[in-house]
Amino acid sequence: MVRPLLELIDVTKRYPGTIANNKVSMRVMPGVVHAVIGENGAGKSTLMKIIHGSVQPDEGQIIWEGREIDFASPKQMCELGIGMVFQHFALFEALTVLDNIHLSMPRQVARSETSTRAKEMGMRYGLSLQLDAVVGGLSVGERQQVEIVRCLLADPQLIIFDEPTAVLPPHAIEGLFQTIRSLAAEGRSVLYISHKLAEIKSLCHSATVLRGGQVVADVSIKSTPEHELAVLMTGRALPTYEQLPRTVGAVKLQVDRLTSAPQSHQELRLSGVSFEVRAGEILGIAGVSGSGQRELFDHLSGERTSIRDDAVRMLGNPVGDVGVLGRRRAGLAYVPEERHGHGAVPDLTLDQNYLLSQFGAEAKWFNGMGLLKTESLRTSVLACLRDFMVKAPDSSATAGSLSGGNLQKFIVGRELSKKPEVLLVSQPTWGVDIASSLFIRRCLVELAASGCAVVVSSEDVDELLQICDRLVVMANGRTSPMVNASSIDTRQLGLWMAGMFDEHSTPEVEVV
Amino acid sequence: MSTRSAFLAFSLEPRLQPSKWASRASPLFAMVVTAVIAGAMFALLGASPFKGIQALLLSPIASASGMAEVLLKASPLCLTAIGLSVAFKANVNNIGAEGQVILGGIGATAVAIHAPETMSAWSAMTLALLAGAAAGGLWASLPAWLRTRFGVNETLTTLLLVYVAVQLLSWLTTGPWRDPQGLNFPETTLFNANLVLPKLSDLGWSLWSGTRLNISVIFALASAVFVHVFMARSPMGFRLVVSGLAPRASAYAGFSATTGIWAALTISGAFSGFAGAVEVCGTLGQLQAGWVPGYGFTAIVAAYLGRLSSGLILLSALLLALIDIGSTNVQMALGLPSAVSALLQGVLLLSILGLDLLVRYRIRRTT
Numbered sequence: 098m099v100r101p102l103l104e105l106i107d108v109t110k111r112y113p114g115t116i117a118n119n120k121v122s123m124r125v126m127p128g129v130v131h132a133v134i135g136e137n138g139a140g141k142s143t144l145m146k147i148i149h150g151s152v153q154p155d156e157g158q159i160i161w162e163g164r165e166i167d168f169a170s171p172k173q174m175c176e177l178g179i180g181m182v183f184q185h186f187a188l189f190e191a192l193t194v195l196d197n198i199h200l201s202m203p204r205q206v207a208r209s210e211t212s213t214r215a216k217e218m219g220m221r222y223g224l225s226l227q228l229d230a231v232v233g234g235l236s237v238g239e240r241q242q243v244e245i246v247r248c249l250l251a252d253p254q255l256i257i258f259d260e261p262t263a264v265l266p267p268h269a270i271e272g273l274f275q276t277i278r279s280l281a282a283e284g285r286s287v288l289y290i291s292h293k294l295a296e297i298k299s300l301c302h303s304a305t306v307l308r309g310g311q312v313v314a315d316v317s318i319k320s321t322p323e324h325e326l327a328v329l330m331t332g333r334a335l336p337t338y339e340q341l342p343r344t345v346g347a348v349k350l351q352v353d354r355l356t357s358a359p360q361s362h363q364e365l366r367l368s369g370v371s372f373e374v375r376a377g378e379i380l381g382i383a384g385v386s387g388s389g390q391r392e393l394f395d396h397l398s399g400e401r402t403s404i405r406d407d408a409v410r411m412l413g414n415p416v417g418d419v420g421v422l423g424r425r426r427a428g429l430a431y432v433p434e435e436r437h438g439h440g441a442v443p444d445l446t447l448d449q450n451y452l453l454s455q456f457g458a459e460a461k462w463f464n465g466m467g468l469l470k471t472e473s474l475r476t477s478v479l480a481c482l483r484d485f486m487v488k489a490p491d492s493s494a495t496a497g498s499l500s501g502g503n504l505q506k507f508i509v510g511r512e513l514s515k516k517p518e519v520l521l522v523s524q525p526t527w528g529v530d531i532a533s534s535l536f537i538r539r540c541l542v543e544l545a546a547s548g549c550a551v552v553v554s555s556e557d558v559d560e561l562l563q564i565c566d567r568l569v570v571m572a573n574g575r576t577s578p579m580v581n582a583s584s585i586d587t588r589q590l591g592l593w594m595a596g597m598f599d600e601h602s603t604p605e606v607e608v609v
Numbered sequence: 610m611s612t613r614s615a616f617l618a619f620s621l622e623p624r625l626q627p628s629k630w631a632s633r634a635s636p637l638f639a640m641v642v643t644a645v646i647a648g649a650m651f652a653l654l655g656a657s658p659f660k661g662i663q664a665l666l667l668s669p670i671a672s673a674s675g676m677a678e679v680l681l682k683a684s685p686l687c688l689t690a691i692g693l694s695v696a697f698k699a700n701v702n703n704i705g706a707e708g709q710v711i712l713g714g715i716g717a718t719a720v721a722i723h724a725p726e727t728m729s730a731w732s733a734m735t736l737a738l739l740a741g742a743a744a745g746g747l748w749a750s751l752p753a754w755l756r757t758r759f760g761v762n763e764t765l766t767t768l769l770l771v772y773v774a775v776q777l778l779s780w781l782t783t784g785p786w787r788d789p790q791g792l793n794f795p796e797t798t799l800f801n802a803n804l805v806l807p808k809l810s811d812l813g814w815s816l817w818s819g820t821r822l823n824i825s826v827i828f829a830l831a832s833a834v835f836v837h838v839f840m841a842r843s844p845m846g847f848r849l850v851v852s853g854l855a856p857r858a859s860a861y862a863g864f865s866a867t868t869g870i871w872a873a874l875t876i877s878g879a880f881s882g883f884a885g886a887v888e889v890c891g892t893l894g895q896l897q898a899g900w901v902p903g904y905g906f907t908a909i910v911a912a913y914l915g916r917l918s919s920g921l922i923l924l925s926a927l928l929l930a931l932i933d934i935g936s937t938n939v940q941m942a943l944g945l946p947s948a949v950s951a952l953l954q955g956v957l958l959l960s961i962l963g964l965d966l967l968v969r970y971r972i973r974r975t976t
Contacts, residue, residue, distance in 0.1 A: 113622055400860045421863030431861070438855040445854065452847065453862045469842040 100163055102127045102286050103148070103179075103255055108157030110143055116310050117143040118154070123305040123312065125255065130277060130287045132297045132318065134330055135307035136530050137501065141290050144307070145257050148288070149181045150174035180253030182244050184260045190233035197232055198247045211250075218246050222276045237385060238269035245276065256280060257288045262296060266385045267558060268591030274300050292330070292531075294323045295559075308332055331531050342546070345566070346376030349550035350519045351410040355403060355417075357392055365389040365574040367396065372569045372579055374519070374550040379541060381565030381582065382554035385594055389574035390554045391434070394523050397552070398431045399424040411519060422457030428518030430454070432508050434527065434554075436501070440508045443497030447489060450496045451478045451511055458515060477514070485510030486536065502533030509537050513544060520544060523554045538564050558590065572596035621970040631967045636914070636921075639960035640928070646956050656943040664942040665935035665953070677820030679930045681892060682904075684825035685710070685884040687926035689908035691829075691836050692880020694917040698840065699873040700853035705752070705767030706881040707905025708774035709745040713885025715781060716744025718896040721800045721889075722786060730803030737804055738886045745882015746875040748774065753874040757867045763874065771905070782898040795898035806891040825887045829923070832880065837919040849873055881905060907933075910958050929954060 101124040110118045118140045125131045135141050146152035148159070150171040159166045161177055169177075188197050199211045212228055219226040224242045232240060241261065248256060258277070262270050277287055277300060289301055297304060298318060306314040306329045314329045350373065357367040367389050374380045384390060395401040397409065399421040408417035411427045419427075431454075433440040441450045452474060455462055464470050478492040487507045489499055496504055505526070512520060522541065526534035542564055545551045554571075555561050561568060562582055570577040570593035577593045644662055651661030669675045689706050696703040703709075720737040728736075752766040779795070788798040806823040840846035852859040852869040859866065884904075889896055911929050915922030936950035 113624065398861070399863070420865075421861070425863060433861060435857070439857045439861055442851060442855045442858045445851070449847070449850075453851065453858060456844070456863050463844060467843055468838070469844075469847070471842070 099126055101125060101160075102162060104160040105144075105148075106158040106160065108144070108147060108154045108159065110147060110152065110154045118147070119310045120157070121307070121310075121312050123315065125286050125288060126303075127254075127286055128281055128284045129303060130281050130289055130301045132289045132291060132301035132304035133307060134290075134292060134294070134297060134304055134326065136292060136330060137528055138530070139307040139330075140310040141307055142259070145181070145259055145288070145290060148174070148179060148255075149257060150179070175251055175253070178252070178254035179257070180248040180251055180255070181257040182241070182248050182259065182261060184263060186240050186244050188232045188240055188243060191231065193229050193231055194226055194235075194243050195228040197243060198228075198250065201247050202250065214250055215246055218249050222249070222279055223272065224276060237387070238265050238272075241265065241273070249280075253285070255286045255288065257290070259290045260292075261289075262291070262293065263556070266591060266594040267587055268595065270296070294326050294330075297326070298323055306330055327531075343377045343566070345378050346548065348373045349376050349412055350374040350397075350552065352397070353408055353410070355393070355396055355408045357396060357401065357403070359392075365392055367392050367574045370571075370574075370576045372576060374552055376548045376550050377545055378567065379545045379551040379553060379565045380579075381561035381568045382552065382571055382576075383558055383561055383568055383590065383594065384554075384556070384571035386556050388571040388594075390523065390571055392574070393571065394431070394433065394521060394554065397521050398429070398433075425454070425457035430512035430515050430517035430520045432505075432512050432520070432522040432525065434523035436504050436508060437497065441496040441504060444495060447482070447492045447494055447496060447499075447507065448474055448478050450507070451481065451492075454511060454515075481507065481510040481514055485513075485540070500530075502529040505529045505537060506533055509540055513540060517549055520549055520551045522551065525553060525555065526557070526560060527555075534560075558587075570594055570598075572598075619972050619974055621966070622973045624969055624971055627968050628971070631964075632916075635964040635967060636925075636961055638964050639957060642960040642964070643953060643957045646960075647953055650949075650952075651939075651943070651945070654943075654945055656945065661939055661943055661945075664938045665949075666931065668938045668942070669931055669934040673816060674820045675934075677817055677822035679927065679934055680826045681822055682933060683926045683930035684829040685888050685902070686904040686908055686911055686930060687829040687923055688825075688832050688884035688887065689881045689904055690911035690915065690922045690926055691832050691919055692877040692884075693908055693912045694915070694919065694922060695836060695840065695849065695880075696873040696877035697912055698853050698917050699849035699869055701870055701873040701877075702764040703749060703752070703767045703874055703877045704764060704909060705749070705769075705771045705905070706877070706908050707902060708767070708771035709748050709878045709881035710885035710888070710902045710905045711771075711774040711778050711900070712748040713741035713745040713882030714889040714893075714896055714900065714902075715778060715885075716882060717741035717886035717889050718781075718786065718797055718800075719744075721804045722797055724804070726801070728803075733804055734806070734890070737890055738883060741886020741889070742879040742883040745885060746879035748882070749874040749878020750871065753871045756874075757870055763870070767874075778896070778900065779898045782896055786896065788895075797896045799895045800890065804890055805894050806887065821892065823891045825891050828883070828887060829926075832883075833919040833923050840919075845872055881908075907954070910954060914958060914961055928957075932957070 103125040105121055105123050107120040107122055108118055109116065109120055121144060133141050133144065143152060147154050150169050150173060166177070195212055195215065198215050199208055202211050215226060215228060224246055226242060226246060232243065261273060265273065277289070281287055289297070291297055301318050304316050304318055305312055306316065306326070308330065352370055352372050355367055355370040359366050370393060372380065382390060396403060399419060402420060403409065403417040406415040406417040410416065411424065411429060414427065416424050416427060437443045442453065452462060462470055462474055475492050482489055482492065485506045487503050487510065489503060499507065525537050525541065529537065541551055541553065553561065553565060565582045567579050568582050568585060569579045570590065572594055573596045575598070577598045647665060648658035648662055651658045669679050689710060693703060693706055717737040717740055720733070720740045724733045724736065748770060749767065751770060752763045755761040755766050756763045782797060783795040786797045788796060791798070806825060808821065808823045810818040810820065840850060848859065848864045849869055849872060851862060852864060852866065856866065859869070885902065888902060893900065907929055911922055911926045914925035932953050933950050936953060939945050939949055940947050
């Protein structure tokens, strides 16, 4: 029998009020791509940090090549042969690729040697690195390749990938998978963290399923169908999805050659963004994160205004130069991507957070003396909590005390309660548990069926294909033509996400 | 298993929820800590700690007139601190209340020395106090304009305008407003009796007969109630709270950042100006070049000591006034230096800030 490369026995990590990992045991065999799957908050990240050495467990044993490790630091773990490719890259933007790689090398290694070895490594695993390029100018996929090469130069036996595809455009994913497969073919082991079951199915050999900090199953991927994995992960059979009949009506939101001037160097310039959304329709905005979605939504919500009033039209009226309050009065509602500090204020109560997006609509929340009607506000908030199945002790609980899924349901509920003409939603289910995600998607579909025009931006293409009628792709501050969601093929979607809307344009990211 | 924690017998552990209990108890603990440090300090200076603490904390409130002095000192401090809490909650750093207080005094004096004799006492008084509030508010709107128009940091401008205010006071009292019969002292004439705030004893409250306590204490109470309601239930109060906590959420709600800054600065400036007017029309009865209110700065301490909440600011202002008067008594009774007051205020604030750690963290014994 082959000895496992890494074995965890009853590893427990407690945080105040919660147990992140409860007696977790698992084995990783050499040359295997092993998946760790689970919902948000299942304890995947904590477990990986324990293996990587950046978090010390409270109890349990970690056995590496048959020898117990007395919980060590990341540096020691690295010397043992454990490397990690983080979800959020730790690269210096102002430095070149070579500088970034060289910085992580031992001090005695010469720069020229780093360069040769990095090139060799890139060749071996099909990673195309431009060593003299400045990292700030690279696409997300390219940055990930830098991270991977940097990690591989330490010659690790076990490489941890933490949700690596979350930031990648679809066409770059296959390239990453090739790299991972060739790593495994060489006898290295890979720990692959994800909650995307389709990916796991195509890439991994075995999996450990975590739920609520505990191991619920150790499975072989080949013999486990996808829906069974989903049930293991969430602990229940998922409700099936039903499409409601929708009748598409008049154009409710029209964006016409919207252009913006960046206010800081981190902002993208929107140029010639055009699309329209009809009543009863859900328009999806696909694209890699940071392609201008944030700037677009600022301009759609009215947090930023345009000089041209007809750049944005609602129900036929030009509102491009109208602010948030005016657009809200015209029937706009908005669920921003960032819940904490944008869509809601964590330190304030749910009552106050409900009030947050009520200004501009009718002034029914304030009495004749201009004072808040606390009781009627409370009644509305409690109704919202009930209707949208938000688990909260009371309307006086702070928004920060709610879980991601519950807070998102609260925000969606708050916006839907206004019976909007147009609803903007950015990343509806980012960081939200699966059951809440399904509930939120169903709410959006029902809202569209009732005649609202809905715009949804998401990095998750599957999500968009599930609920949207039409799609538009954003890349580098520009939009592709609009297409029917049912008729688009993934290859074209990939090209569009790279910014290649027509033959004249140059790709923003390299197509692998 | 791990040897690392053996060296540390105790460690701090973040709490899930900020502890309400610790939040309420920490000011009390801080007072105990301050009293202990004060006692130790008295002992080191060769005086009896008990006599020292008695002189510091108990002697000022041993008599009606003593209590009246504490209240009289606390009232303008409280008015200023409550105004500042509005700005601080909106995350606008108005640290120039001292200058706004002086401008308030100047505004009230302008009315006092120019109001026609025929004006009724009530309307002249109201006009003087409102003029004070307006002057303070205008003085604070200067930093608001600089911040919203040119992006100049208000922390700097509010502070620097204090020194301009001091010069303005000096110019007015030595120049245009100097009392011709004042033996060349840099001060204005004494105000007419109808422009001096009525004393509580004059209003028939016999408890305070023979004391200087005037109606400023009622203004302080009223301002606390007003600001509490304003922040909790008015649209503008809500908007200031949101913009202080999360600027992006404030933009999402549709609030203009510019309006918020203007409101925060002018409201806090107006309260400071009102406090200055109360002081000039109350205990001073005239404007003097050497007038250094001081509580414009102490009010910052009072506001944070009171956790920016109106009710608690009333208490913190009383406590700071007590320490201030108490240290004068210490000075006289024990012959200790006058720096005692500032020192104790500092110790109190540091203890509160230190103990506030326990609101978010708890001490856990590690083995």
